[in-house]
Amino acid sequence: MTTAPAVPTTNLRQKLLFLYLANTDLHAAVIAWSTFDGTSNDRPEMDDPDPPYATAVAAMRDGWRVIQVAPMQRPAAGQEFELGYLKFEVILEKLEEVSA
Amino acid sequence: MNKPVADVAPAADLASLPTQQATLDRQHLLSTLQMAEFVSEGFLRFDQMVPADLCEALMAELRAGLYQTYETEGTDWDSVWPEPLAAGRIFRLPAVRGVIESLIGPHPRYDHHFPHLRTGPDNGHQGLHQDAEIDPRGSGFDIQISFFPHDIGPEHGGTLFLPGSHFRRVHNSELGRYQNVLGQVQTVCKAGTLVFWHTDLWHAGRANRTATERYMFKLRLNPMVRQYRLWNTDDLHDPVVRDQAAKILKRTQPWHGQQGRIEQMNRARLWREISGDQEFDTNMYWRRTDNAPQSQYTPVR
Numbered sequence: 386m387t388t389a390p391a392v393p394t395t396n397l398r399q400k401l402l403f404l405y406l407a408n409t410d411l412h413a414a415v416i417a418w419s420t421f422d423g424t425s426n427d428r429p430e431m432d433d434p435d436p437p438y439a440t441a442v443a444a445m446r447d448g449w450r451v452i453q454v455a456p457m458q459r460p461a462a463g464q465e466f467e468l469g470y471l472k473f474e475v476i477l478e479k480l481e482e483v484s485a
Numbered sequence: 486m487n488k489p490v491a492d493v494a495p496a497a498d499l500a501s502l503p504t505q506q507a508t509l510d511r512q513h514l515l516s517t518l519q520m521a522e523f524v525s526e527g528f529l530r531f532d533q534m535v536p537a538d539l540c541e542a543l544m545a546e547l548r549a550g551l552y553q554t555y556e557t558e559g560t561d562w563d564s565v566w567p568e569p570l571a572a573g574r575i576f577r578l579p580a581v582r583g584v585i586e587s588l589i590g591p592h593p594r595y596d597h598h599f600p601h602l603r604t605g606p607d608n609g610h611q612g613l614h615q616d617a618e619i620d621p622r623g624s625g626f627d628i629q630i631s632f633f634p635h636d637i638g639p640e641h642g643g644t645l646f647l648p649g650s651h652f653r654r655v656h657n658s659e660l661g662r663y664q665n666v667l668g669q670v671q672t673v674c675k676a677g678t679l680v681f682w683h684t685d686l687w688h689a690g691r692a693n694r695t696a697t698e699r700y701m702f703k704l705r706l707n708p709m710v711r712q713y714r715l716w717n718t719d720d721l722h723d724p725v726v727r728d729q730a731a732k733i734l735k736r737t738q739p740w741h742g743q744q745g746r747i748e749q750m751n752r753a754r755l756w757r758e759i760s761g762d763q764e765f766d767t768n769m770y771w772r773r774t775d776n777a778p779q780s781q782y783t784p785v786r
Contacts, residue, residue, distance in 0.1 A: 404661070405666075416666065416740040419663060419665065420664070426488050430607065431664045431691070432669070436665070468748065469655050470653070471740075472743075472744065473743070
């Protein structure tokens with residue numbers, strides 16, 4: 386059995402961009418967003434007034450790769466008007482080289 | 486499960502509670518439009534509502550350590566912080582009482598309080614969250630009051646609120662992944678400002694970038710009477726006011742997206758509950774959904 390190496394074997398690091406859209410269309414407007422940067426030790430700056438991209442497709446055109454989109458699910462019977470978390474989540478990534 | 490409005494029960498045995506706000510002048514109660522704002526946005530803000538001398542008195546008492554982080558939870562609010570404690574004097578100012586009693590009625594129950602202190606400079610934003618645990622109630626709500634006893638500048642990291650998020654059933658800090666949401670508002674205010682908010686409103690404290698202390702004194706209260714027409718309802722049936730209230734309740738937030746109409750429906754449901762106006766609706770969403778005619782009709786053959 387092989388085990389995962391304790392230290393990264395390449396200099397590639399992952400950056401994640403979470404975009405929350407107005408609906409399921411990847412052209413729909415971004416209404417919330419978050420970044421998680423594996424290339425940096427800094428905490429993300431929050432409270433930006435504007436999203437980094439207007440749509441998920443705009444982020445894709447800038448080199449971000451979509452790795453997950455929220456599934457479309459009908460509401461449970463009796464809970465059609467209950468709302469919870471932001472529904473239309475798209476997770477994107479970029480891999481970037483960091484200096485050794 | 487969506488509870489029908491008809492199932493609403495009082496939060497306490499009404500026979501054991503005073504039903505009149507006899508000691509509070511009606512002028513201090515909220516108006517119908519202010520109540521509509523609360524139902525729509527999930528909060529009401531009153532700038533410099535508390536005089537400077539009381540703000541300074543509270544700051545002195547906070548620094549002297551006079552306030553525990555929790556008093557006796559579940560106790561009668563009227564017995565908490567008796568004179569001459571500044572917190573008691575602040576939260577019992579007639580103008581402050583007027584807002585409290587408009588939202589949750591007289592003689593509420595003390596839930597807890599917490600003097601939030603951030604000694605700057607720090608670099609850590611608190612994640613967005615909803616307080617306490619999941620709130621499954623189909624009717625009624627608690628309130629929290631955020632009191633800012635000193636000036637809060639943009640760098641102090643005053644409480645950030647997400648307007649219109651109070652109908653979301655979520656669990657505490659599971660929201661932590663959301664760093665930025667369109668329409669979020671960070672509090673920047675003068676000393677003496679109070680924000681009265683629905684306890685399910687999403688919020689967060691932000692980093693204090695200054696080299697000074699930043700206080701936010703939070704108090705949570707529970708209703709002990711049914712939340713029904715507790716504000717100054719003299720104008721409730723004025724057609725102009727009704728139209729204006731409807732516009733406020735139909736206002737969507739920039740982050741609502743596709744779900745804005747369901748947000749409007751949830752507001753309409755709460756408005757029906759607290760106003761007694763069972764016909765109130767936005768764009769016929771409820772009337773359409775509830776339409777199940779029982780009258781029989783036989784076509785002419």
